[in-house]
Structures are given as C-alpha cells and as structure tokens.
Amino acid sequence: MKLIMAVVDDNDSIRVVEELTKKNIGVTRLASTGGFLKRGNTTLLIGLEEDKLKEVLDLLERICKPRKHVVTIFPGVPGETFAPYPVEVTVGGAIVFVLNVERFEKI
Amino acid sequence: MKLIMAVVDDNDSIRVVEELTKKNIGVTRLASTGGFLKRGNTTLLIGLEEDKLKEVLDLLERICKPRKHVVTIFPGVPGETFAPYPVEVTVGGAIVFVLNVERFEKI
Amino acid sequence: MKLIMAVVDDNDSIRVVEELTKKNIGVTRLASTGGFLKRGNTTLLIGLEEDKLKEVLDLLERICKPRKHVVTIFPGVPGETFAPYPVEVTVGGAIVFVLNVERFEKI
Ligand code: NI
Ligand code: NI
Ligand code: NI
Numbered sequence: 001m002k003l004i005m006a007v008v009d010d011n012d013s014i015r016v017v018e019e020l021t022k023k024n025i026g027v028t029r030l031a032s033t034g035g036f037l038k039r040g041n042t043t044l045l046i047g048l049e050e051d052k053l054k055e056v057l058d059l060l061e062r063i064c065k066p067r068k069h070v071v072t073i074f075p076g077v078p079g080e081t082f083a084p085y086p087v088e089v090t091v092g093g094a095i096v097f098v099l100n101v102e103r104f105e106k107i
Numbered sequence: 108m109k110l111i112m113a114v115v116d117d118n119d120s121i122r123v124v125e126e127l128t129k130k131n132i133g134v135t136r137l138a139s140t141g142g143f144l145k146r147g148n149t150t151l152l153i154g155l156e157e158d159k160l161k162e163v164l165d166l167l168e169r170i171c172k173p174r175k176h177v178v179t180i181f182p183g184v185p186g187e188t189f190a191p192y193p194v195e196v197t198v199g200g201a202i203v204f205v206l207n208v209e210r211f212e213k214i
Numbered sequence: 215m216k217l218i219m220a221v222v223d224d225n226d227s228i229r230v231v232e233e234l235t236k237k238n239i240g241v242t243r244l245a246s247t248g249g250f251l252k253r254g255n256t257t258l259l260i261g262l263e264e265d266k267l268k269e270v271l272d273l274l275e276r277i278c279k280p281r282k283h284v285v286t287i288f289p290g291v292p293g294e295t296f297a298p299y300p301v302e303v304t305v306g307g308a309i310v311f312v313l314n315v316e317r318f319e320k321i
Contacts, residue, residue, distance in 0.1 A: 001204075002316070003112070005217070005259065007242050007259070028114050028139045028140075028148065028150060028202075029139060029140050030137050030138065030139045030150060030244050030245075031137075031138045031139070031140075031244065031245045032242045032243060032244045032245070032259075033242075033243050033245075041242065043242060043244060043259065045112065045114070045150065045204075047202060047204060053317075057319060060319075060321060061321050064321050065321060066321070093320075094319075094320075094321040095240060095242075095261065095319075095320055095321075096317075096318065096319040096320075096321065097217050097315050097317075097318055098315065098316045098317035098318070098319075099206055099217065099313055099314070099315060099316060100206070100207070101204050101205065101206060102109070102205045102206060102207050103160075103203075103204075103205035104203065104205070105164060105167075105168075105202075105205075106200075106201075106202055106203075107167060107168050107171050107172060107173070107199075107200060107201040107203065108311075110219070110311050110313065133309060135221050135246045135247075135255065135257060135309075136246060136247050137244050137245065137246045137257060138244075138246070138247075152219065152221070152246075152311075154309065154311060206313055207313070207314070208311050208312065208313060209216070209312045209314050210267075210310075210311075210312035211310065211311060211312070212271060212274075212275075212308075212309075212310040212312075213308075213309055213310075214274060214275050214278050214279060214306075214307060214308040214309075214310065
C-alpha cells in the first residue's frame with residue numbers, strides 16, 4: 001500500500017478527485033494554501049495499491065500538466081482608460097510525494 | 108515512532124481527539140472534505156510510539172466503527188404534505204494509514 | 215528525498231514559509247487545529263533533499279523555539295473594574311515528523 005500526497009492546483013483538484021473516484025481509488029482533499037504552487041492549491045491524500053501507482057501518476061500528469069492560459073488584463077484608474085492587453089499565465093502543475101504505508105486499516 | 112494519518116467522520120473526530128489527549132498522545136486535526144468517506148470528514152495526524160499502535164488502532168475501531176442511524180425524512184413541497192418516513196444511514200467509518208517516522212523532533 | 219510534516223504555531227508559520235521560500239525549499243500550509251499545540255497551529259508540508267535536513271531542522275528550531283510572552287489581562291464585568299495584571303504565556307513550539315519519500319514527481 002502506498003500513500004500519495006499531491007499538491008495540485010485548485011482548478012485541477014476536482015477533476016482528479018472525479019477520475020480517481022470512478023476508478024474506486026480513495027482520495028481526501030485537505031485545504032491548503034501557498035508554497036509549492038503560487039496560486040490556490042489543494043493537497044490530496046490518495047491511498048492505493050502499488051500496482052496502481054503508474055496509472056495514478058499518469059492521471060496526475062495528464063490532468064495537472066502546466067499549461068499556458070491567456071488572460072486579458074483591463075488596466076485603468078477611475079476616469080482614465082487604457083487599452084486591455086493579453087497576458088500569458090501558467091496554470092496547473094503538481095508536487096507529488098509517494099510514501100510507503102506500513103499498515104492500512106479500513107474501519 | 109509512527110505517524111497515523113486517519114480520515115474519520117467529523118462527528119467521531121472530537122471523541123477520538125479527547126480520548127487520545129487523555130492518554131497523552133499528540134493529535135492534530137486537518138480540515139478535509141469528501142473522498143474516502145461520503146460525509147464531512149476530518150484528517151487526524153497522530154504521532155505515537157510503536158508500542159502504542161495496537162491501543163490506538165483499537166481506539167479508532169471502537170469509536171469510528173460504522174453503524175446504522177435512523178433519520179426521519181420530511182418530504183414535501185410548499186402547500187402539500189407527505190408522510191414523514193424513516194431512512195437508515197450509515198455513519199462513522201475510518202481510513203487509517205500508518206507511516207514510519209524516520210526522525211521526530213519536539214521543539 | 216524527505217517530507218517534513220511540521221505542526222507549528224500559527225504566528226511562526228509565516229516566517230518559516232518566508233525563510234524556506236528564500237532557500238528555494240517548497241512548502242505548503244495545511245489548515246489545522248488543536249492537539250499537539252494548545253493554540254492555533256498550522257501544519258507545514260516541506261519537501262527537501264536529505265542534505266538539507268539539518269539546515270531545515272535548525273531553521274525550525276530557531277524560529278519555533280518556545281518562549282515566554284507577557285500578556286496583560288484586563289479582568290472586569292460591566293460596571294466594575296479590576297486592576298489589569300500580567301500573565302506569562304508560552305508561545306511557539308513545534309512537532310516535527312520526518313518521513314521518507316519513495317518517489318517524488320514535479321509535474
Ligand atoms: Ni482491525
Ligand atoms: Ni533538536
Ligand atoms: Ni513523470
């Protein structure tokens with residue numbers, strides 16, 4: 001048995017939980033902030049048998065892969081207007097720790 | 108030294124913390140949601156010496172054992188009334204990971 | 215690779231995160247309550263290479279060392295006044311678990 005602690009982007013965490021739940025892999029979300037990822041993030045606890053490890057790491061990589069988004073910035077102070085301009089931001093990303101579980105109990 | 112990460116029902120977490128504290132076993136509550144247990148849950152971090160492991164697992168099993176509760180449902184839409192009826196729900200349950208601690212420091 | 219789970223005083227957590235970030239050591243804050251420390255506390259997840267372990271434990275010990283603060287208590291009920299008096303309280307302290315990481319992925 002292994003325990004994955006994964007810090008993922010808030011926006012990706014919902015999809016990760018959905019896909020793991022479909023596969024019957026238990027997952028719990030811990031509220032977390034700052035640090036590893038610059039934006040809002042969620043720490044997931046994922047309990048899994050060793051033979052599912054590759055599948056779950058691939059799932060995390062597929063969903064959480066960093067990608068560019070274009071966001072439009074509307075600058076301006078009251079009474080003045082400036083032209084809006086696009087900014088490219090990176091979203092996603094994940095930090096994944098795989099820990100060995102010495103003993104597992106489902107009560 | 109071992110670290111237990113236990114995902115327990117919110118309602119059981121208070122009693123677990125109380126009983127562990129009486130035994131002088133350190134425990135911290137992390138806010139967690141969804142996943143392993145369907146209802147609201149709390150993730151507990153419990154630090155303990157190996158020789159307390161059986162005692163703590165037994166405590167978790169005793170307090171968190173899943174059990175049936177009967178809840179009365181009052182159906183109805185505004186202006187209409189239906190007979191209330193009982194529904195049996197399962198509460199409790201816990202997922203327990205025991206991890207090895209390589210080093211422990213109390214500062 | 216090691217994972218430190220450290221339960222620290224809320225007031226110390228900001229400085230710990232700042233100093234670790236300056237050293238390029240990843241850290242995530244989990245909202246936590248009660249238990250190991252009597253006051254509000256924060257659980258930090260710190261991922262680090264083994265050769266940074268002493269440096270990070272020293273940093274935690276330096277910032278989180280328990281120390282006495284004098285707090286002034288203003289007793290009183292509406293309509294009556296009592297003399298304010300000083301009370302010495304201990305702040306800081308930390309509980310630190312070092313776990314082995316079997317596998318680490320930065321996605
Ligand atoms: Ni059992
Ligand atoms: Ni020391
Ligand atoms: Ni990879």
